[in-house]
Amino acid sequence: MSETRKSSMPPGVDWLPVDEAQARLRAALTPLTAVQTVAPADAVGRVLAADAVSRRANPPRANSAVDGFGFAHADAAAEMPLAQGRAAAGQPFDGALPQGHAVRILTGAILPEGVDTVVLQEESHVTGDRVRFDRMPKPGANTREAGEDLPEGAVALQAARRLTSADIALASALGIAELMVRPRLRVGVLSTGDEIIASPDQPAKPHQIWDANRPMLLALARGWAAEAVDLGHAPDDPAAIAAALDRGAAGCDLILTSGGASAGDEDHVSRLLGERGDLTAWRIAMKPGRPLALAFWNGTPVIGLPGNPVAALVCALIFARPAAGLIAGEGWRAPLAFTVPAGFAKSKRPGRREYLRARLNADGAAEVFESEGSGRISGLSWADGLVELPDGALEVAPGTPLRYLPFQSF
Numbered sequence: 001m002s003e004t005r006k007s008s009m010p011p012g013v014d015w016l017p018v019d020e021a022q023a024r025l026r027a028a029l030t031p032l033t034a035v036q037t038v039a040p041a042d043a044v045g046r047v048l049a050a051d052a053v054s055r056r057a058n059p060p061r062a063n064s065a066v067d068g069f070g071f072a073h074a075d076a077a078a079e080m081p082l083a084q085g086r087a088a089a090g091q092p093f094d095g096a097l098p099q100g101h102a103v104r105i106l107t108g109a110i111l112p113e114g115v116d117t118v119v120l121q122e123e124s125h126v127t128g129d130r131v132r133f134d135r136m137p138k139p140g141a142n143t144r145e146a147g148e149d150l151p152e153g154a155v156a157l158q159a160a161r162r163l164t165s166a167d168i169a170l171a172s173a174l175g176i177a178e179l180m181v182r183p184r185l186r187v188g189v190l191s192t193g194d195e196i197i198a199s200p201d202q203p204a205k206p207h208q209i210w211d212a213n214r215p216m217l218l219a220l221a222r223g224w225a226a227e228a229v230d231l232g233h234a235p236d237d238p239a240a241i242a243a244a245l246d247r248g249a250a251g252c253d254l255i256l257t258s259g260g261a262s263a264g265d266e267d268h269v270s271r272l273l274g275e276r277g278d279l280t281a282w283r284i285a286m287k288p289g290r291p292l293a294l295a296f297w298n299g300t301p302v303i304g305l306p307g308n309p310v311a312a313l314v315c316a317l318i319f320a321r322p323a324a325g326l327i328a329g330e331g332w333r334a335p336l337a338f339t340v341p342a343g344f345a346k347s348k349r350p351g352r353r354e355y356l357r358a359r360l361n362a363d364g365a366a367e368v369f370e371s372e373g374s375g376r377i378s379g380l381s382w383a384d385g386l387v388e389l390p391d392g393a394l395e396v397a398p399g400t401p402l403r404y405l406p407f408q409s410f
């Protein structure tokens, strides 16, 4: 049936599938190679340049997992004499535990010599200097072995990993005071177009619009743990655009532009990049976001995103996000996707991959925004992610399994 369906693509142009465009982008880019050292506390979002290795075992010694009473299981009894003193976290028991005795022990305390098992305090009863247990646990109960989390010298975090807050905890716990990381990626963002007013604190006439793409892309870049470099707004004037690209190339590792990416009379970005920047302009078989450009301006990669804000965001997520990751040293990472049932119906024509603004309803089904219009920015806010419809034809009915890409996974 799908073969008889009319394609949604205008004829006469070579349309590049999304996967192919991603592969070409990936092949054209090179990662940063410089290395810096940072303290774990400053390392969240940074990309590891070398494996991080544990300086000592975690935990360093066997210790108690609970508050209770410890003893040697081999000579335990239902009732035992209590030793003087106690073992607490940070305050180890002094000396070895006398044979046949139990000792008061708290969570996190190193097991004193002679202790291998701990009984919960809720299952223990102290009378004077004796303790009685409701039941005898297995040997080793309620204890944590030395190195059970990680042994000394183990690779705790692998090179190319983008560090999370959990990684910061792990590195700190393992005594790693310095992490070798890649420099923070500097992402320049430039808006173009005569109609664009750079900031909402300036007035806009009816034929003018406030810049939506630049603040969006700058915020997105910050979310990638990059240093977002505001290259401002340039009118549809090749000299002004070239000057902004010169500034960007001097101080950035990647430049994102929006607008002027297609082939209209005022599409100066693509013309300029074609003349001076080894442009590869692609017509991508996707909706939204057909025009996408890749060029190198004085050696710095420039991704020319389409002007329509919805297309700019979708192209930024599908192309610029993994490209930024590759340059930053984490490799080309596909976003996390989940299979969810459709909460809508749609008859999709073959020919291009479609990204619909979507969110999950209370039943976990994906609902889509009421309009597919590429200028409907409110739909981006309404959505929590994108539904990705395949390149071919698809009859979507409620319940049809679909790929859902939450915005958080970008």
Ligand SMILES: Nc1nc2c(c(=O)[nH]1)N[C@H]1C(S)=C(S)[C@@H](COP(=O)(O)OP(=O)(O)OC[C@H]3O[C@@H](n4cnc5c(N)ncnc54)[C@H](O)[C@@H]3O)O[C@H]1N2
Pocket: 191, 192, 193, 195, 196, 209, 210, 211, 212, 213, 214, 258, 259, 260, 261, 262, 263, 264, 267, 288, 289, 290, 291, 305, 306, 307, 308, 309, 311, 374
């Ligand atoms: N004859 C054709 N016309 C168009 C085609 C096509 O294939 N053939 N493709 C359409 C599609 S799809 C898109 S997307 C746009 C992309 O064009 P450009 O990248 O050249 O973008 P502009 O024309 O400069 O702007 C498009 C649209 O977006 C608004 N815009 C631009 N920058 C911003 C910004 N920073 N903040 C908010 N809005 C912005 C701009 O005013 C336009 O309305 O081309 C279609 N046309």
Ligand code: MOO
Pocket: 286, 287, 288, 289, 290, 291, 306, 308, 310, 311, 374, 375
């Ligand atoms: O990229 Mo355009 O906005 O697909 O519609």
